[in-house]
Amino acid sequence: MALRLYNTLSRKKEIFKPLKDKKVGMYSCGPTVYHYTHIGNLRTFVFNDILRRTLKYLGFELKHVMNITDVGHLTSDADEGEDKMLLGAKREKKTVWDIAKYYTDAFMKDIELLNIETPEIIPKATDHIKEMIDIIKLIEKNGYAYVAGGNVYFDSSKFKSYIDLAKLNLEELEKHSRVEKDKNKKNHSDFVLWFTKSKFEDQEMKWDSPWGTGYPGWHIECSAMSSKYLGEQFDIHTGGIDLIPVHHTNEIAQSETAYGKSPWVKYWLHGEFIILGKDKMSKSKGDFLRLQSLIDKGYKPIVYRYFCLTANYxxxxxxxxxxxxxxxxxxxxxxxxxxxxxxxxxxxxxxxxxxxxxxxxxxxxxxxxxxxxxxxxxxxxxxxxxxxxxxxxxxxxxxxxxxxxxxxxxFKEDKVVVSKEVKVLIEKREKARKLKDWASADKIRDEIKKLGYNIKDTQQGVKVEKI
Ligand SMILES: [Zn+2]
CATH class of the missing domain: 1.20.120.1910 (Cysteine-tRNA ligase, C-terminal anti-codon recognition domain)
Known part of the structure; x- marks a missing residue:
């Protein structure tokens, strides 16, 4: 049997066949480093890791790229809301660069604790501004971009496959949209490729571009960086399911209109949410749990990985x-x-x-x-x-x-350090067992249990485990 993967593009399980022999190019949308990563997002990275390990296990040669978003992501995946990096900087009274470094390190530590393998390439958005400008130029040259009010927009009405990945109904979307319309946009689903008119006066991250000094829209970094490292077409793109209707839809629009090749990516795989109570976990609601929150409660981080494996992604x-x-x-x-x-x-x-x-x-x-x-x-x-x-x-x-x-x-034996009180009880119990006084031995075992330890009698002797 061959590897079958559920492709969001076709909404079907398909036999996986890479573009080139057994070589696989895979891109995963990485974290936006303005805050700690919550365990819901970490589930997506466990899913990426299982996929990459599976591909290698089955003999594929893998090149896996995962980006770090350190610029451009607003609190809404569309172009509304506040700048996430700026929000983090204000909250912690640090520079955006310090925020990016701090939360990138925290994220890398989390994935290491979850035994997630490091992707071959981890590019940062701020190191790839030139590549982003280059791809925007291509989109503009091919007639899919327009400038309005100082910003560069993607014209979604010109890209006929815009609705394909998310099976979008654009009229319905526009009708039900609650956000205020950006007057510069020709169509509701157009989006910004490059901002020169920032809503945020104290925007620190700015670069020169053919359209003026400014900064990129969020979606362009993934199109620019994935193709830089994996080529103009590649095999697999992954992310959380929340990325389907805006971010991934926009990534496809940008890349296919820039390079003129379709499909840009052959297989799109998306991981589901962690549900806490009735809702999906999110940072904006302030209810988010970090991996450290679980560690503080006495769980080994790898237990969370095991928990993720108990359900299909x-x-x-x-x-x-x-x-x-x-x-x-x-x-x-x-x-x-x-x-x-x-x-x-x-x-x-x-x-x-x-x-x-x-x-x-x-x-x-x-x-x-x-x-x-x-x-x-x-x-x-x-x-x-x-x-x-x-x-x-x-x-x-x-x-x-x-x-x-x-x-x-x-796996190693846990070294259990017990108090003097427990040690004395264990010795007492051993004596009772030698005298075949099972009733006393059981009673002492219960006492030890109350103190937080399990006693197991093995061929090698008594084993103590922390409960
Ligand atoms: Zn992305």
Missing amino acids: RQQLHFSYEALDAARNAYEGLRSRVLELRKDDKKKDSDVEAKTKHETEFIDAVQDDINMPRALAVVFAVLKDDAISNKDKLGLLYDFDKVLGLGFED
Whole structure:
């Protein structure tokens, strides 16, 4: 079977076939670095990571680009609202450049904690102003741009495929739009490519351009940077589903009119939201949870990665601490099984057929639009299968982990430091067990549990785990 991916363009699962042999060019919209990234956004980056790991696992040669937006993104994805970077700078009384650096570092730390691999290329928007100006010039030369009120606009009415990706109904959109009309725009869905007339007097980031000193619209950076590193046409573009109707629609319009090639990108993949209560998580509502918020509550960051794997990336995932606890239990269960398997050195042969069956099922799962719940089910099936030796079980799990990224090979015993009180109780319990006084031993175990520790009797002796 071949890799099948759900393409937003066709609203269907399609067999994945790169433009060039086994070489894959992939672009992911990265973070806007004006604030910490919330766990809802981090889910999208876990999804990107699973996709990139899957492609490599299946033998594709990958070049993955993820941008850092440090200019131009307004609080609305369309051209309305405040400048996000300026908003961060005002809030924290720092320069926009300091804000960008601080939150880029924070983001990179988060993705590292989630065991997300670093994309091959991570370009910053502010380092690519020249490329943005060049592509705007092409769009203008080809007749799809106009200047009004000092800004350069994209004329969406001239690009007939404008509605394709998001299946837009432009008349309906205009009717229901609540934002005040920009008088310079010829059509409701036109958007800014270059601003020279800033609404923000204290705009710090400005560059010279053929249209005057100013700064780029948000969407142009992705068209400019993706094509700089991946060519005028490439294989995969990813992002959160909220980017479909404006940002990605505008990216396609810009790139196809600049380069005259269609489709600009062959496969568009979008990750669903994390739902908190009834709403999607967003920064603007001030209800956002960071990865650090979970760490502060005692969760290992990798537990959040495991939680993300429990649902397909195209399904909404409901976040609650109960659900996160369930993920933690499952993850810790897996961890202790892997640690146990490592200790076993008994020689036993595996049933080759059984082993191959699990391998095939895992590959089928990842090839089925990177279906992680199915892939995890294979992991548990392997652990349960008596026809496979412990050594081979480990081998399979380590291999599967190239996609899952849960760090099976790096699992270590947690060093548990217990208080003197707990130590004394453990010794007391051991004495009771030697005397076969099971009632007392159980009572002491409950006491230890109340103090926050689980006691397990293993062949190697008593094991203490923090609850
Ligand atoms: Zn983008």
